[in-house]
Structure formats: C-alpha cells, structure tokens
Amino acid sequence: MHPVIIFLFALLCILLFTAKLRLHPFLSLVLVSVFTGILAGEPLATVEAITRGLGSVFSRFAIIITCGSVIGLLLQRTGGMSLIASDIIRFSRSPLFALNLLGFLFSVPLMCYILAYVIFIPIAKELASRLDNPPISTATALALGAVASFNLVYPSPVVISAAQELSANTDRLFILGFLIAIPTSIAGYLYARRLGKSQPEGISNRVSEKRAEIQEKNVEIYKNTVENPRRLEAYSPIFFPLLLIFLQAGFEHSYPVLTFLGNPNIALLIGVILSIFSGRRLGSFALSELVEKAVRRSGVVLLDLCGGGALGATLAMTGAGEALGQLFLQLSLPHILIPFLVAAALQTVQGSRVVTMLIAPSLLLPLVPELGLPPEILILSMASGTFVISHVNDPFFWIFGELAELEPSEVFRSNTLGGALMGIVSFLLVSAAYVFFY
Numbered sequence: 001m002h003p004v005i006i007f008l009f010a011l012l013c014i015l016l017f018t019a020k021l022r023l024h025p026f027l028s029l030v031l032v033s034v035f036t037g038i039l040a041g042e043p044l045a046t047v048e049a050i051t052r053g054l055g056s057v058f059s060r061f062a063i064i065i066t067c068g069s070v071i072g073l074l075l076q077r078t079g080g081m082s083l084i085a086s087d088i089i090r091f092s093r094s095p096l097f098a099l100n101l102l103g104f105l106f107s108v109p110l111m112c113y114i115l116a117y118v119i120f121i122p123i124a125k126e127l128a129s130r131l132d133n134p135p136i137s138t139a140t141a142l143a144l145g146a147v148a149s150f151n152l153v154y155p156s157p158v159v160i161s162a163a164q165e166l167s168a169n170t171d172r173l174f175i176l177g178f179l180i181a182i183p184t185s186i187a188g189y190l191y192a193r194r195l196g197k198s199q200p201e202g203i204s205n206r207v208s209e210k211r212a213e214i215q216e217k218n219v220e221i222y223k224n225t226v227e228n229p230r231r232l233e234a235y236s237p238i239f240f241p242l243l244l245i246f247l248q249a250g251f252e253h254s255y256p257v258l259t260f261l262g263n264p265n266i267a268l269l270i271g272v273i274l275s276i277f278s279g280r281r282l283g284s285f286a287l288s289e290l291v292e293k294a295v296r297r298s299g300v301v302l303l304d305l306c307g308g309g310a311l312g313a314t315l316a317m318t319g320a321g322e323a324l325g326q327l328f329l330q331l332s333l334p335h336i337l338i339p340f341l342v343a344a345a346l347q348t349v350q351g352s353r354v355v356t357m358l359i360a361p362s363l364l365l366p367l368v369p370e371l372g373l374p375p376e377i378l379i380l381s382m383a384s385g386t387f388v389i390s391h392v393n394d395p396f397f398w399i400f401g402e403l404a405e406l407e408p409s410e411v412f413r414s415n416t417l418g419g420a421l422m423g424i425v426s427f428l429l430v431s432a433a434y435v436f437f438y
Contacts, residue, residue, distance in 0.1 A: 001039050004327065007320040007349055010036045010311070014392045018408050025398060025408065029307030033314040040318040053313030054306040057395055061305055064115055065399070067268035069298035071237045072122030073290055074275040077282065080234030085126040095127050096141045096196075100189040103146030104181070106242065112157075113150035114396055115264055117143050119238055121403045137196030139404035140414040143396075144188025148422060151353060151383050152181040158357045158383060165361045166368070168375035176376055177383070180429045187425045191418045233278035240274060241267035304398035311393040312351040320349045322363070329363075335371045336434055339364055339378050340427050343385025351394035353386040360385075374438050380430045387423025390416050 010032050017028035030050065037046020075081040085095075092098040102120050107113040124138040150156050154163060154174040163173055241264075248262020260266060279287050328341040342363055346356040360382045364371070371378065390397050391412070401411035 001041075003040070003318045003320040003323040006036055006039050006318050007315060009039065010315065011391070014311075018392070025392070026303040026307040029304075029311045029392060033307075033310045036311070036314045036318060042317060045317060046314060049313040049317045050310040053309035053311070056313070057306045057309030058302060061114070061395065061399075062302055063265040064118060064268055065301050065305070066295055066298040067265075067272050068118035068121075068403075069301070070272050070291055070294040071119075071268070071275045072125075073294040073297075074279045074287075075122060075234065075237060076126065077286075077290055078229050078233075078275075078279045080229045080237070080275075080278060081122050081126040082130075083229055083231065083234045084123055084238075085130055088123070088127065089130065095131060096133060096138060096193055097189055099124050099127065099138055099142040100145035100185060100192070103142045103144070104149045104185045107146040107148075107150040108153050108156045112264065113143075113146040114399055116146045116150075117396075117399065118403065119242070123238075125404070133196050135404055136406055136410055136414050137192050139400065139406070140195055140418055141189050141192035143400055143415060144192060144418050144422060145185045147387065147396075147419060148181050148185035148188055148426075151386050152177040152184065152380065152426065157354045158386060159379060161354075162357050162361045162379045162382060163375075165365070166375040166379060168379055173376045173379060176433060177380055180380060180426055180433065183429060184422050184426045188418055188422050191421055192414075195414055195418070229278060233274075237271045237275035237278065241271040244270065301399060301402040304402060305395045308351060308393050308395045308398055312349075315349045315393060329367065335373060336377065336381055336431055338367075338371065339373070339381040340385040340423075343382040344388045344423070345385075347386045347394075348389045348391070349393075351390075351397075356386050357382060373434070377430060377434045377438065380433075381427065384423050384426035384430055387426060388420045390419045 013032045013035060014028055017023040017031065018025055023031075033050050033053075034046060037043055037049065040046075072081070075084075088095050088098050099120070102123075103113070103116055106116045106120070120142055121139060124142045125135055127133065128135040128138040151158050154160060154170055154177055159173065159177060162168075163170055244258075244262045244267040245264055246262075248258045261270070276287065276291070279290070282290070328338060328345060333341070339360065343356055343360045346359055347353060361379075364378065364382070368375075368378070373381070392398075392408075397411055397415060400406070400415045401408060406414070
C-alpha cells in the first residue's frame with residue numbers, strides 16, 4: 001500500500017479511536033502503530049519500531065516531566081505558585097501576554113520548548129484560576145510563545161543543524177529569524193486571547209466549575225498553611241534550575257561541574273529538592289502524599305507521550321514523510337513554497353520538529369540550485385513548515401493537553417490550529433523578507 005494512503009488511514013483511525021470511541025490515547029496510538037506497520041507489510045519491524053519509539057520518548061522526557069509535575073504541585077500547595085501569579089498580575093498589564101513572553105524568552109536558552117512549557121504551565125494554570133481567562137487560553141499563550149522562538153531563532157536545535165548543512169550566514173539567519181519570530185509569537189498570543197473569548201457554552205461551564213474547584217482547593221491550602229511562603233522559596237524551585245541550565249549553555253567549553261548541574265534532568269531534580277524544602281511546613285506525611293500524587297500524574301502524561309513516539313517511529317518506517325515530500329516536489333509550485341510544504345509533510349508524519357529539520361534539508365539539498373533561494377530563506381521557510389501540523393504523533397500534543405488538563409478536541413482547537421496559524425504568518429513574513437530584501 002502507498003505510504004501516503006497508510007498515513008491518511010492512520011490519522012483517520014486515531015481520530016476514530018480518541019474522539020468517537022473515547023479509547024485511551026496510549027492504547028489508540030499503539031494500536032494504530034500496529035495497524036500501520038501491518039499495512040506497510042513490515043509486521044516484525046513494527047514491533048521494533050514501536051519499542052524504539054516508546055523508549056526514545058521515555059528516556060528524553062521521564063525525569064523532566066516527573067520533576068515538573070512535582071515542582072508544580074508542591075508550589076501550588078505551599079502557596080508559592082499563587083505568589084508568583086500575584087507578582088505577574090501586579091507588574092504586567094496583560095498577564096496573558098506575559099505568559100507568551102515567558103515562553104518566547106526561555107525556549108531557546110533552554111534548548112527545549114517542551115521544557116519551557118513544563119516549567120511555566122503551573123503558573124499559567126494559577127493565573128487561569130485567578131483571572132477571567134480559561135485554562136485553554138493561558139496554556140495556549142504560553143505554548144505558542146515557546147514554539148515561536150524555538151522554531152525560528154538561531155541557535156535553536158530546529159535551526160542550527162539546517163544552518164550547518166546549508167552553509168547559511170548565521171548572523172543574518174539569527175536577525176531575520178528573530179524579527180520574524182516576534183510577530184509570529186504575537187499572532188499566537190492574539191489567537192490565545194480570542195480563544196478565551198470564544199469558548200463554547202458547554203466548555204465555558206466546565207471552565208467555571210474547574211475554576212471554582214481550584215479556588216476551593218486554594219482556600220483549603222491556605223487554611224493548612226502555617227505561614228505565607230517567602231519569595232525566595234517560591235521562586236527558587238523554578239528559576240534556580242533555569243539559572244543552572246543557562247550557565248551551562250552560556251559557555252562554549254563549560255566546566256564539568258556546570259555541564260553536570262546544567263543538564264536539564266539534574267537541574268530539575270535540584271528544583272524538586274528545593275520545592276520539597278519549601279513544602280516542609282506541610283508535614284512529612286502530607287509532603288509524601290503530594291509527591292506520590294505528582295509522580296502518578298506524570299506517569300499518565302508519559303504514557304501518552306510514549307504512544308506518540310511509537311506512532312512517529314512507525315510512520316517514519318513506512319516512508320510516508322519522504323513520499324509526501326516527493327509529491328510536493330513534483331508539483332509546479334512557487335519555489336519558496338516547496339521547502340515549507342516538505343517540512344510540513346514531514347512534521348505531520350513523524351511529529352518532531354527537530355527531526356523534521358534534520359530530514360528536510362537532506363531532501364532539498366539536491367534541489368537548492370534549481371530553487372535558487374538564499375540559504376537563510378530556505379531554512380526559515382522550512383522552519384515555518386514545522387508549525388504545521390501538530391497532532392497525535394507529536395509528543396508535545398499530549399504534554400500540552402495533559403498538563404493543561406484539556407480534552408484532545410480542545411488541544412486540536414488550541415495547539416494544532418494555533419500552531420497552523422503561526423506557521424502561515426511565519427511563512428508570509430519569510431516570503432515578504434525574500435521579496436523585499438533579496
């Protein structure tokens with residue numbers, strides 16, 4: 001069977017299992033992975049691809065997601081998250097824009113937009129409970145800001161490998177990518193703001209109920225809290241790990257101790273220790289219960305992520321991404337549109353933005369003379385394509401939904417459509433830069 005048909009079949013099956021049959025996302029993704037491999041005529045290789053995809057995602061995200069869950073829950077229960085949210089409300093005219101800016105500023109230094117989202121999503125949820133913004137709006141503002149800079153600004157992992165392979169001028173690439181990323185991020189913020197105002201009635205009722213539930217929990221937390229948290233205790237579990245990561249990334253030849261402490265896994269484990277210290281006044285029994293709850297919650301998130309990794313590895317095995325790319329190359333399209341569509345096809349199939357930008361330049365390299373595009377424009381056109389389309393085989397699709405406590409249909413409406421909008425905005429800006437400056 002043709003790889004493109006297999007890809008379309010996989011998407012339809014996932015939508016049927018998750019939206020119609022309400023099957024758990026992990027089971028849906030693994031079952032579709034099996035069906036995909038069988039249709040590709042590689043049943044034995046399918047098992048290996050599934051386990052490889054599961055293991056790859058787990059090894060990359062297990063510690064980060066678990067630590068983020070523990071830090072977020074402990075800071076919420078100690079009142080630290082409420083203190084941070086209060087400071088954001090006090091010093092920012094638009095807390096929603098502040099969230100978007102947080103994601104934008106920290107995504108590239110952290111070298112991982114997922115890590116930026118995991119660190120700051122507890123603040124976004126706390127702001128949602130304090131302000132007249134539904135959780136879908138605050139989470140979307142944060143996520144789209146993080147994705148905007150990560151996809152476009154050198155030296156993000158998305159851009160750096162393509163820049164090396166295509167011998168781009170890195171200074172020009174950084175300036176152009178940064179200038180394009182700013183309005184792209186703002187477009188994501190505006191979409192998130194509009195998303196909050198256009199909530200369907202049924203979802204709005206659930207949001208109100210959720211906000212009331214959170215507020216009741218906060219009242220209970222404050223009753224059980226001996227004293228208000230100090231700012232140092234509230235901020236250190238989040239920003240001290242960030243400082244360690246930045247110090248490690250800031251030196252070309254870092255000291256071994258900084259390399260060790262600045263590893264995101266180690267840095268967030270230190271954040272967990274600091275959050276446990278700040279929660280000591282809750283008592284050892286309550287502290288143990290909260291950590292146990294956070295670890296269980298992160299396990300559910302990791303299962304969904306691993307399912308997405310399994311599907312991504314299986315679809316990559318079928319060659320669906322390459323088939324879609326070749327299809328676009330054969331069409332008579334404007335040259336600047338071809339890199340965008342090739343990257344979008346690869347992103348849609350295998351789910352990882354970094355992997356997309358590792359594969360796409362290899363596919364396009366033989367066509368560079370024929371396309372006649374400057375390397376910077378070629379790279380940013382591809383980078384714009386990585387915004388579309390984030391769906392069930394993208395690990396961030398499930399991280400976004402699970403940590404923000406959203407249904408898959410809400411994730412499609414917020415993360416997927418918001419990302420697609422930013423991809424179009426980014427591509428139009430890249431096209432304008434090509435027309436006016438080259």
